Amino acid sequence: LSERLEGAWKKLRGQDKISESNIQEAVREVRRALLEADVNLQVVKDFVAEVETKALGAEVVAGVRPDQQFIEIVYNELLQTMGETNAPLAEAETTPTIILMAGLQGTGKTTAAAKLALHLRKVNRSTLLVATDVYRPAAIDQLITLGKQIDVPVFDLGKDADPVEIARQGVDKAKADGINTVIIDTAGRLQIDADMMAELVQIKNLVQPHEVLLVVDAMTGQEAANLTRTFHDQIGISGAILTKMDGDTRGGAALSVRQISGQPIKFIGTGEKVEALQPFYPDRMASRILGMGDVLTLVEKAREEVDLVEAEKMQEKILTAKFDFTDFLKQTRLLKNMGSLGGIMKMIPGMNKLSSDQLEKGETELKRAEAMIGSMTVMERKDPDLLSSSPSRRRRIARGSGHTEKEVGELVSKFQQMRTMMQQLGQGNFPGGMGGLPG
Numbered sequence: 001l002s003e004r005l006e007g008a009w010k011k012l013r014g015q016d017k018i019s020e021s022n023i024q025e026a027v028r029e030v031r032r033a034l035l036e037a038d039v040n041l042q043v044v045k046d047f048v049a050e051v052e053t054k055a056l057g058a059e060v061v062a063g064v065r066p067d068q069q070f071i072e073i074v075y076n077e078l079l080q081t082m083g084e085t086n087a088p089l090a091e092a093e094t095t096p097t098i099i100l101m102a103g104l105q106g107t108g109k110t111t112a113a114a115k116l117a118l119h120l121r122k123v124n125r126s127t128l129l130v131a132t133d134v135y136r137p138a139a140i141d142q143l144i145t146l147g148k149q150i151d152v153p154v155f156d157l158g159k160d161a162d163p164v165e166i167a168r169q170g171v172d173k174a175k176a177d178g179i180n181t182v183i184i185d186t187a188g189r190l191q192i193d194a195d196m197m198a199e200l201v202q203i204k205n206l207v208q209p210h211e212v213l214l215v216v217d218a219m220t221g222q223e224a225a226n227l228t229r230t231f232h233d234q235i236g237i238s239g240a241i242l243t244k245m246d247g248d249t250r251g252g253a254a255l256s257v258r259q260i261s262g263q264p265i266k267f268i269g270t271g272e273k274v275e276a277l278q279p280f281y282p283d284r285m286a287s288r289i290l291g292m293g294d295v296l297t298l299v300e301k302a303r304e305e306v307d308l309v310e311a312e313k314m315q316e317k318i319l320t321a322k323f324d325f326t327d328f329l330k331q332t333r334l335l336k337n338m339g340s341l342g343g344i345m346k347m348i349p350g351m352n353k354l355s356s357d358q359l360e361k362g363e364t365e366l367k368r369a370e371a372m373i374g375s376m377t378v379m380e381r382k383d384p385d386l387l388s389s390s391p392s393r394r395r396r397i398a399r400g401s402g403h404t405e406k407e408v409g410e411l412v413s414k415f416q417q418m419r420t421m422m423q424q425l426g427q428g429n430f431p432g433g434m435g436g437l438p439g
């Protein structure tokens, strides 16, 4: 609770600037969040350093703590890096649009090719799937099966044909048949492999695709960065599909892919079924990667609730020792508007370690204080000293609020302690121990 008080104080002053020292913890938190989300280490370092430099010196909005604001800046930066809006699939001026799938074996290329075909059909684009993976025994059959499932034609020349030749004939067939989009499924290897790259480059040079989509398994984690770099350097990608997002990864690979290639993630795969494809939404991914959607909600709420004029008045009152029970109630309600205390605490990085017991206790204390203040007269709220000198007033309040006289007494003395402390803070003295809240 002392932390809450400190936050309330900063809120009142509203004069913080983001500095290295007041966001240290938040920077660590963000770094850890990104690493836990499987963002590549170097990408994390570069990204965080960049954001930190940008954030330093920024004015902190009244009602928001510097670390919270920093997280908001991180989020916005992340959003920008991800591309802000979702990037649509290329569409050629003269059909067919040619899409080349690339990626390691097992990442979900073949599945994604079928998913894309289904997606395109929904927007009235006909497709031809082309099977060039002649290396894996069942790869061609897999694509044929998927094609049947979604009622999309599949072009293949068997497993003894040359992949480049299959691609060429596939495109010709699409042209002849007036098909809108050709999706060329390719062979992958378990690791980056010179032969695989050479073959992809050959196909690319021949068919001149409008879109080269790198298919990346979201579970790849750290490796996604190297992978992307190699594919992008050697083939040149125009976008990516992040598959297996239904797994428990937070999808940090998205940031790695984007940061390194500069190309957008266009879709995410969210399951084995052909329907399990979604457009990539940068905002959702940014929240998921940060794992701090809650913090952002808190920042937004705080902005809505805090009235700058009100905050300035409050500050004045504290500095001139006129902070009274009514102000206290306003503060309490302000925080309550922002959600339950427990909820708020959990949203704040580093505060989620509080036990639910402690949180519950804090919340109960606040409720109790509110009830007792509600039973005070206007005079009493303005002048807490009236209460310390009058047992009969305390008794009346106790009865009115359903609490004991002892509890009312405690509220009064704690309120006085708090007021004293706030005055000290107002004069720039930071007492070592922060008092508890009335309760």
Ligand code: GDP
Pocket (backbone or CB within 6 Å): 103, 104, 105, 106, 107, 108, 109, 110, 111, 112, 188, 215, 243, 244, 245, 246, 247, 268, 269, 270, 271, 272, 276
């Ligand atoms: P390829 O070797 O790159 O062509 O990969 P495949 O398309 O054959 O997919 C490899 C495995 O991953 C298959 O078992 C797919 O069902 C599975 N898979 C593909 N995409 C997804 C996805 O988005 N989520 C899940 N859970 N599994 C997927």
Ligand code: MG
Pocket (backbone or CB within 6 Å): 109, 110, 111, 133, 139, 185, 186
């Ligand atoms: Mg395949």
